[in-house]
Amino acid sequence: MTSIPGLVAQFAVLALAVLLAPMLTGWVNQCRAWLQNRSGPGLLQPYRVLTKLFSKEVVLAHNASPLFRGAPYLIFGCLALASAIVPKIGTDLPLNAAADAIALVGLLALARLFIALAGMDVGTAFGTLGARREMLVGFLAEPALLMVLFTASLISGSTSLATIVEVLAHREFVIYPSLAFAGVAFTMVSLAENARIPVDNPATHLELTMIHEAMVLEYSGRHLALIEWAASLKLFVYSCIGLALFFPFGIAERGDWIGLLLALPVLGLKLAIGGFFLALIETLSAKMRIFRAPEFLATAFLLAVLAMLLHVLLGG
Amino acid sequence: MGLALAAFALQGVFAAPRSLVLPLGLPDLPFHARIDALSCFFLLLLGAVAAGVSLFASGYLRPGEGTSPGLQCLYYHVFLASMALVLIADDAYFFMVAWETMALASFFLVTSDHRHAEIRRAGYLYLLIAHIGALSILLCFGALQAGTGDYTFDNMRELQPGAEVATAAFLLALVGFGAKAGIVPLHVWLPEAHPAAPSPVSALMSAVMLKTAVYGMLRVTLDLIAFPLWWWGVIALVLGLVSALGGIIFAAVQTDMKRLLAYSSIENIGLIFAAFGLVLIFRGFGMGTLAALALTAMLYHCLNHAFFKALLFLCTGSVLHATRERSLGKLGGLIHRMPWVAWCALIGSIAIAGLPPLNGFVSEWLLLQAFLLTPGLPQAYLNMLVPVAAAVVALTAALSGYVMVKFYGVVFLGQPREAKLAEARDAGTWERIGLAWLAAMCIVLGLVPATVIGLLDPITRALTGHGMASLAQGWLFLAPLQPERASYSPLLFFAVTALLVALTWLAVRVFYHGRARRAAAWDCGFPRQNARMQDSAEGFGQPVRHVFEPFFRVEQHAPAPTDPRPAYSETHEDRLWYWLYLPVARGVERLTGLVTFLQRGRISVYLTYSFATLLVLLLFVG
Numbered sequence: 001m002t003s004i005p006g007l008v009a010q011f012a013v014l015a016l017a018v019l020l021a022p023m024l025t026g027w028v029n030q031c032r033a034w035l036q037n038r039s040g041p042g043l044l045q046p047y048r049v050l051t052k053l054f055s056k057e058v059v060l061a062h063n064a065s066p067l068f069r070g071a072p073y074l075i076f077g078c079l080a081l082a083s084a085i086v087p088k089i090g091t092d093l094p095l096n097a098a099a100d101a102i103a104l105v106g107l108l109a110l111a112r113l114f115i116a117l118a119g120m121d122v123g124t125a126f127g128t129l130g131a132r133r134e135m136l137v138g139f140l141a142e143p144a145l146l147m148v149l150f151t152a153s154l155i156s157g158s159t160s161l162a163t164i165v166e167v168l169a170h171r172e173f174v175i176y177p178s179l180a181f182a183g184v185a186f187t188m189v190s191l192a193e194n195a196r197i198p199v200d201n202p203a204t205h206l207e208l209t210m211i212h213e214a215m216v217l218e219y220s221g222r223h224l225a226l227i228e229w230a231a232s233l234k235l236f237v238y239s240c241i242g243l244a245l246f247f248p249f250g251i252a253e254r255g256d257w258i259g260l261l262l263a264l265p266v267l268g269l270k271l272a273i274g275g276f277f278l279a280l281i282e283t284l285s286a287k288m289r290i291f292r293a294p295e296f297l298a299t300a301f302l303l304a305v306l307a308m309l310l311h312v313l314l315g316g
Numbered sequence: 317m318g319l320a321l322a323a324f325a326l327q328g329v330f331a332a333p334r335s336l337v338l339p340l341g342l343p344d345l346p347f348h349a350r351i352d353a354l355s356c357f358f359l360l361l362l363g364a365v366a367a368g369v370s371l372f373a374s375g376y377l378r379p380g381e382g383t384s385p386g387l388q389c390l391y392y393h394v395f396l397a398s399m400a401l402v403l404i405a406d407d408a409y410f411f412m413v414a415w416e417t418m419a420l421a422s423f424f425l426v427t428s429d430h431r432h433a434e435i436r437r438a439g440y441l442y443l444l445i446a447h448i449g450a451l452s453i454l455l456c457f458g459a460l461q462a463g464t465g466d467y468t469f470d471n472m473r474e475l476q477p478g479a480e481v482a483t484a485a486f487l488l489a490l491v492g493f494g495a496k497a498g499i500v501p502l503h504v505w506l507p508e509a510h511p512a513a514p515s516p517v518s519a520l521m522s523a524v525m526l527k528t529a530v531y532g533m534l535r536v537t538l539d540l541i542a543f544p545l546w547w548w549g550v551i552a553l554v555l556g557l558v559s560a561l562g563g564i565i566f567a568a569v570q571t572d573m574k575r576l577l578a579y580s581s582i583e584n585i586g587l588i589f590a591a592f593g594l595v596l597i598f599r600g601f602g603m604g605t606l607a608a609l610a611l612t613a614m615l616y617h618c619l620n621h622a623f624f625k626a627l628l629f630l631c632t633g634s635v636l637h638a639t640r641e642r643s644l645g646k647l648g649g650l651i652h653r654m655p656w657v658a659w660c661a662l663i664g665s666i667a668i669a670g671l672p673p674l675n676g677f678v679s680e681w682l683l684l685q686a687f688l689l690t691p692g693l694p695q696a697y698l699n700m701l702v703p704v705a706a707a708v709v710a711l712t713a714a715l716s717g718y719v720m721v722k723f724y725g726v727v728f729l730g731q732p733r734e735a736k737l738a739e740a741r742d743a744g745t746w747e748r749i750g751l752a753w754l755a756a757m758c759i760v761l762g763l764v765p766a767t768v769i770g771l772l773d774p775i776t777r778a779l780t781g782h783g784m785a786s787l788a789q790g791w792l793f794l795a796p797l798q799p800e801r802a803s804y805s806p807l808l809f810f811a812v813t814a815l816l817v818a819l820t821w822l823a824v825r826v827f828y829h830g831r832a833r834r835a836a837a838w839d840c841g842f843p844r845q846n847a848r849m850q851d852s853a854e855g856f857g858q859p860v861r862h863v864f865e866p867f868f869r870v871e872q873h874a875p876a877p878t879d880p881r882p883a884y885s886e887t888h889e890d891r892l893w894y895w896l897y898l899p900v901a902r903g904v905e906r907l908t909g910l911v912t913f914l915q916r917g918r919i920s921v922y923l924t925y926s927f928a929t930l931l932v933l934l935l936f937v938g
Contacts (some may be wrong), residue, residue: 054404056827061837062439063731065651067662069832073824077817081809102681105670109556110718113671116651116721120850122837123649123730131725139718143710146684151707153688159802191519204638206622218837295861308703 005291009083009260010093011078011162017083020048021236024271030143031279044234053225061122061218064271072219073119074140078111079233086240089263090252091162101149108193108237111230112138117302119215130214133290137211139299141189148189149303151182154311159259161244169248177314181307188236188300192293195231197282199293200244202231209287236271245269348468350406353774354539357615358403358531364757365523365622366396372630372750373516375743376637379937388428388514395421395520402528408457408467415453415528419446423527425517426509429725431695437669438508445505449495451533457696458487458538472540482541486548489536490555496529497585499640500559501892506582507566509714511574511642515633516606522581525624529620530588538779539594546600550698553593557708560586564715565867568722568860569888571644571853573632574908576627576723578617580668587613587683590709594686595780599700604782606689611776612769613682619673619768620667627664628723631657634747635727638740644723646852649732653740658728665720678715685802715860722856724807731847763806765794854886861888869894 026043033040060069085099085107099107112134120132155176156167192199197214202212216227244251248265251275252259286294322902351359373392377385398421401414423446427439459481477485491502510518523760537544563582570576591614598607634657635650636642651658667674687706694701725870733737743751761768795803826831839845861868869889875882914925 046572056826057829058832059835060832062834063649063652063837065729067651067729073817073821076820077813080816080820081813086810095808095812097803098401098805098812100802100804102684102802103672103677103804103809105530106677107679109714110400110666110667111672113666113669113717113721117725117729120725121651123847123850124837124839124845125849125851126840128725128730131721132856133717136863137715138858139711140718140863142714144706146710147703147707150688150703159685159688180355182920219707221832222828226824227821233370238858291862298863301711305703305707308706312703313700 005155006092006094008308009090010095013079013088013093014084015088017088017236018080018233021083022050022232024236024239024275025232027103027293028275028282029278031276032133032282035283039121046070048141050225050229053220054222056221058221058223059141061124063122064085064218065121068118068121069223071114071121072223072230075111075232076113076226076233078107078114079230079237081208081219082107082111082237083233083240086163087161087239087244087251088167088240089267090260091165092253095160096160096162099163101153101161102146102159104161104241106150108145109138109142110235111234112142115215115227117218121216124212124218126214130211130217133211133293134215137192137293137297138296139191140301144185144189144297144301144304145193147301147308148182148186148245149241151178151304151307151311152222154308157177165244165248166253166313167250169246169251170253172245178307179246181303183308185300185304188241188296188303189232190242192297193309194235194238196278198285198288198296201287209290211290239271239274243274340709348470349404349410349573350469351404354534355358355403357401357772357775358527358618360397361527361619361622362396362403362436364522365626365754365856366520367864368623368750368757369516369523369626369630370396370745370750372519372633375746376516376633377514388425391424391428392420392517392520395425395517399524399528399785400917403531408461408469408472409917411532412450413452414449414458415532418525418528419443419450422513422517426513426521428514429512430518434706435512438499438505440510442505442509443501446493449492449502452488452492452495455493456485456492456536459485459488460536468537468553469540476543477541479545480509482543483545485541485550486537486544489533492551493529493536494555494589497533497589498559498582499555499585499589500562500582501896503559503563504580504897505569505576505892506891507578509579509860510578510629511572515574515636517586518634519626519629520579522578525865526581528587528621529858530585530592530614530618533592538599544596544599546597546695549593549596549598549600551593552596553590553701553705556586556591557705558586558590558591559583560590560712561708561715562586562867564712564719565860565864565897566888566890567719568715569854569857570856572642573635573644573647573723573727574629574642574718576644577628577702577909580716580719581621581625583716584625586615586918587615587680587709587712588621590705591617591683591686594683597693599780603693604780606686607780608776609689611683611780612772613686614771615775616682616765616768617679618756620679621648623677623754623757623761624664624667625662627751627758628668630747630751631664631755634743634751635740638742639734639737641734641737641763644726645736647732647737648730648734648847648850649726649728649737650740651728653737654728654731654742656742656748657751660755661728663755663758665724667762669716669717669720673762673806673813675758675765678762678765678804678806680709681794681804683709688802707776717918718860722853726851726853726856730850733847733850763810765806769794813830840859845861867891 023043026046030040080235084095085104116131116134119127152164153169156164158164195202200211203210216224221225247270250263252263267270319866354665377388395418398414398417402411402418405411423443426442427435429435456465460468460477461695462475462477462481464471474874487774494501504791510522513521550683560583563579563586567576567583570579591610594610595607595614634654639647639655641647667676684706687702774782793803793805820933873885875884
């Protein structure tokens with residue numbers, strides 16, 4: 001499995017994911033602009049923002065600790081690895097054996113823990129507020145995501161992401177009621193986890209409603225750039241998990257090199273459609289009060305548990 | 317503290333399972349001792365953790381805090397020795413003597429700072445519940461010897477008790493060992509006693525003493541009874557899950573750092589008991605391989621919990637000595653003053669939150685795998701219980717992340733909440749070595765799980781008849797059953813993450829620059845920012861309190877809007893205290909009230925009682 005072409009393919013996929021992830025964010029923003037009757041900044045805006053931030057000087061608070069300076073690199077590393085683990089265009093990659101669905105959730109949780117700790121590091125009111133809210137969203141969203149993945153792994157009898165995708169992509173076309181529940185739960189979780197509109201608003205610095213932005217308020221320069229990039233990667237990872245679980249068609253099997261080439265445009269198309277729907281949800285719904293967020297997430301969690309129960313009950 | 321070395325040497329013993337049967341003399345009742353794979357595993361745990369804790373303690377215990385250090389040292393060693401004796405005992409007498417010595421030694425250690433009324437109260441509660449537990453264990457052994465009068469474990473192994481007797485013994489053992497382990501509803505002593513004790517003692521109690529109860533549970537159900545019924549497992553599973561969820565929810569609202577860790581111990585013990593429940597269920601249905609998997613998860617978690625909980629308790633000890641402050645609301649910013657302790661605590665926090673690539677994640681991963689393999693049990697209802705149970709485990713794991721962010725963020729990050737924190741000093745040399753040893757073990761256990769599981773193989777083979785050597789695919793990959801089902805390679809995982817982080821750092825330096833400037837934190841246009849504007853411990857726990865409202869009995873005192881000196885206070889109490897303990901205490905009081913008329917305080921009356929008793933006895937004998 002760890003052949004040279006395998007390693008090269010793995011590295012290529014990783015590099016591609018990291019480099020193209022901001023474009024997905026750009027696309028979602030562009031769609032949202034269109035839906036709101038604005039012309040929008042274009043697909044490449046996230047890259048311009050990143051370049052600007054990288055060339056700026058970092059301004060650190062007086063009592064920022066080394067943890068504060070190290071966290072952005074760590075968060076970026078975790079999410080880059082996550083983007084490499086999720087099957088996107090092929091299932092035969094060496095890293096697939098190193099981490100399964102549970103490890104993927106663990107990786108995302110590790111990134112969250114560090115961003116929350118970094119938020120508390122400087123000791124401003126907003127930082128701790130953001131960290132607390134992020135962990136509130138996290139402790140309900142993380143088990144919900146795990147339950148969604150468990151439903152899929154009960155169907156395929158494996159927690160290895162590659163096997164899950166292979167089984168789901170090559171079954172005869174049956175609608176699993178459990179997967180339908182899991183799909184709804186997953187949509188809710190990914191909205192919350194990516195700081196999207198019913199739970200958080202990525203485009204605001206309005207004090208009372210912030211979650212993600214409050215936490216990273218003290219970051220600037222290259223650190224902020226890495227965190228923004230990591231946020232794009234997170235959106236990309238969640239989109240890919242959703243596509244892999246619920247629309248796994250077109251992902252190449254082991255040893256299928258032509259399929260691999262074909263899978264790339266298919267993935268782009270799927271991401272574009274998914275991104276459009278995300279923008280649509282964001283435009284159509286209103287932001288919730290923060291106290292409503294636990295209810296929203298608890299619903300997602302219960303739906304995911306129900307999906308697992310349904311699988312056990314109906315066997316499908 | 318030379319004991320640390322001796323304890324550490326026990327690691328060598330591990331290589332030779334089932335080696336010794338030595339009767340030691342005592343009038344009429346020789347003590348039987350035996351060392352097999354199971355006791356070796358727990359001895360290893362005791363030795364390795366005690367080595368770190370003892371190193372720390374040698375720099376920690378100092379005069380002026382209640383009991384003198386010399387006496388404390390004596391209790392400490394008696395405590396360590398009695399725990400070791402519990403693990404090698406091979407008859408009920410020896411076991412109970414060692415068990416009681418352990419309870420008493422730890423009682424004296426808990427009450428070492430006996431000048432405070434609440435510490436005396438905590439010690440009393442601990443002693444009370446420890447004795448209820450001990451009584452229950454004694455009855456359990458009584459049931460197991462089945463009237464033969466032979467209390468050696470060998471005899472109990474040979475006897476095959478009927479289902480009723482075995483069930484009674486199991487339930488008694490569950491109460492007895494559950495009381496020591498801190499399983500809900502017998503957990504109330506734990507959050508009182510652990511904070512009261514000096515930190516190295518809290519570390520030992522939480523890390524090792526609770527594990528002796530787990531050992532006892534395993535010894536009785538899987539070795540002495542040997543053929544458990546599946547529905548025992550359901551009881552253990554449910555109790556374990558309730559403890560796990562309840563423990564972590566209570567941990568989230570604590571404001572005392574040692575209480576927070578004590579509640580987190582209840583959570584971890586709950587997870588261990590949940591895994592134990594799975595072992596019993598699988599074993600009851602004759603699914604040997606799965607039982608071995610669940611047992612591996614359970615033992616692995618015992619080992620992990622011992623290391624990271626000892627580490628965190630020792631860190632709180634250092635913080636306590638440096639600042640004389642236990643309340644989370646008065647700490648903060650210690651990462652600048654005590655970097656050594658802070659970084660060790662960070663490792664402990666990540667490990668306990670169950671995040672990769674450290675050790676907590678490995679056992680959590682194994683446990684979840686065991687849950688995922690469960691469908692296929694012959695019981696339909698049980699199959700439905702499993703998704704719910706897995707959901708509870710996942711929720712608990714996520715909540716422990718929340719709790720650890722609270723713990724670490726409030727104590728070590730942010731700005732110091734009190735002026736005196738500026739004088740805090742980092743831990744001394746011995747304390748540092750102890751902390752580093754435990755932190756290193758957390759990392760090692762996280763990175764090479766395959767090797768560790770190879771060591772656990774003899775135990776699972778002895779207790780369930782199935783080994784787990786196949787679980788380790790080489791030294792790099794961990795894969796239960798088949799690699800297609802699931803595999804995890806922490807070393808690879810860690811290497812790739814580290815590589816990516818390093819590459820990112822380098823790339824940023826090479827392509828851009830490394831300039832940084834220090835400035836004041838952004839004040840949002842309000843110039844008078846101070847440390848009190850950070851979240852307090854209550855504030856950080858508020859969302860959890862809000863979401864899990866029904867679990868708590870909350871008393872709030874909110875000031876009136878016109879109050880010129882507003883003060884806000886809030887207390888959270890365990891509802892069980894009011895539902896279970898107070899009614900029982902009242903009942904006992906009423907019962908004792910009924911017999912007080914017997915006590916007149918006059919010696920002639922008591923002599924009459926003795927005379928009457930004697931007459932009645934003679935009547936029977938005649």
